[in-house]
Amino acid sequence: MQPILRACDISKSFGAVHALDKARLTVERGEIHALLGANGCGKSTLCKIIAGTVGLDAGEVLIDGQLAALGSPHLAEEQGVALFYQELSLVPQLSLGENIFLGREPRDRLGFTDRAAIQRQTEALIDRVAAVAGKGFTPDARVFDLSPDQRQLAEILKVLARKPKIIIFDEATATLDRRQVEVFFDILRVLKAEGVSSIFISHRMDEVFAIADRITVMRNGETVAEFAAAETDRYAVVYAMVGETGAIAASVRDHKPLEGDARLAVKDVRAARLGPVSFTAQRGEILGLGGLQGQGQKALLAGLFGAEPFQGGSVSLDGVDVTARRPADAMARRIAYVSGDRGRDSALPGRSILENTAIASLVRERRHVVPGAVFRERFTEVLAGLNTRYAGLDAPIGSLSGGNQQKVFISRWLSPAPGLLLLDDPTKGIDLGAKGDFYLLARKLADEGATVIIYSSEDSELLSLCDRVLVLNGGAITADLVGDRLTPFELTRASYGDAA
């Protein structure tokens, strides 16, 4: 029999970045197929192409043996591909039936919504998942009154109402607790029994081996391996994700022994979908936060800076409590924060380079009057030290390239040098030259005694820059990698929640 989906030699570039290079994926009818890979391997892009939300540059997708035209989500849906959204998209005030058919209501002959048909079709859908539906899960029930599990189920019914042949679940279990995951798996099994195929992306290796029939592994935009889940093991899968060189430890530089007591102590900090998490860091250490995207790394950095204060726990630096309620608290303790989302978190568009860099100094030094000449001299020097290319301090920030903008934003925190520097994916979208300058700066600050904590969505960046990497999975630290253990293999393995 034909596979239900066959994607052949799919290529896709975003600008100069090759996200996919002749990637392949074959999904059989009625199977649960896991798609795995490290950050940036292209698995999300491949799913988006199959679901029609992103176009492809080359290659073809066959559904049920037919060449599929996937120009838009709507077209993909017509051909039987549905994407399951992890964000809740239900309208609480409407009934279950109304939600499921929202925007696609069956019509009667006069063009009015056919309520009887909604009732009938919703009941049919509920019958299919009756085993896990629980009490009160009826077509008339307000979504408002449903339990969280039932809302999750309602989302799935919304997808099922489109009669898909293949459903893509991208990180569908990310927000679920252990028991909810079991319910979700029961639903997947029901679908499987009906002959509906699922493509399953998860950040937990346990889940993959608990539910998947087959596994496809991607690396650097290519499909590198395909396994039958029953005939392989975790080691082989992780090995495929990182490749042959994956077992080689990253530390090629002179690894400086870190002596003395920990100067940063983070104890039991908690936030939404994070922790409790505890760790320590040394003076002069570059500590990486690794793992797949969205595992709590950003929440940890935002909490340390006080941008989104922790809901519990404590942070101390050099023996002083520095648990921040707001950024100004952290700044007073020489804690600095640089985000990779420059447009959202850093840029003051329309304002000058001088304002964009000196604003934090005004706050930190409690100055009420702007010392124009002092600032000009100081920041001319700081920006020169970072090899920043700019026309003049009065030019608008938007006249700079992304990399040079990021240098301006980090220059906010360099005089005086920070004691703790928090970097949230800081090199995202900047050119290679600027990245290099950035790494040199982080290293220099650390050598001068700062503690640097960096989250990066690129594993290679963590491996080449950090002395030590904490790997997060589902808001918890799953590994503390240092020295010989700081390898792509261990990093990827821990990213999938698989502790050594």
Added chain:
Amino acid sequence: MSRFVDLAKNPLLISSVAILALLILGELVSPGFARGDQIVRLLTVSAILGIAAAGQNLVILGGREGIDLSIGAVISLGAVIAGNVMNGSDAAIPLAFAAACFAGFMIGTVNGLGVTYLRIPPLVMTLGMMGVIQGGLVVLSRGVPSGNAAPALMAFVNRSAFLGIPGILFVWAAIVVLMALMLKRTRFGWSIYAIGSNENAAILTGLPARRIRVLLYGLAGLFGGFTGVCVIGYTGNSFISVGDQYVLPSVIAVVIGGTSLAGGAGSYTGTALGAIALILLQSVLTTLNLEFWGRQVIFGGTLLLLMLLYGRQARLRV
């Protein structure tokens, strides 16, 4: 070439050119329009609008759709308070200013608290506040004009203090200089631009964005109260809707002066020129002896033309 385009898009330049053009046009239509004493009279009227627009300018610069529609009602309130406090007595003038400014500041602060902490859209919050003040004024004054300006206050607004120029123009000039220094040279000024430009980024540099925004609305109220005292000095006595005519012009002066309605960019110097240009335009249209509808069409058309000249000012993407 691009330098020329930049210059042509400079709001300060456009406003200045508009002011000159309107003066010439006025003089051509009605000789004597641009005489010295006439210009002083026009500037006096501009000063009152300009001071009201200072408050408007601050809340608009602060972003988040900042606007103060209650400014007219606050001006009326300030005028009524000042009239009753003075009741013709020169000695009570300082107290009149203090009382009107304090009342305006408190009302503005309530606006600010509603906008920042209750997240009420500024348009709705200040419109609601306008209604509350207007209603309150009717109750307080029972609808009858009460109180009147002290002679020294009227002289301050209407008579020469030095070289034929009334005191209010010196005060306005001082406000222009102080606002420019404040916006360009103080942390508070930089903070206003920062929260107007990107509030999230401003917070991440340690700025207390919400407190700053509350203060901006408070200052807008304070300027409104101050304007109210000037208004009663101009007219002699107060009635409870005396400030209404300033609501839209105060916004328009800010926009003509080149302040972005999105916040984060602009200057009070521009707003002051905008106020002068706006008052000149109104006088020229009055001088032209047009029917009411004709004046409205030209007035509206001129505004649209100015906006077109500013073009879609390159809001530089980052």
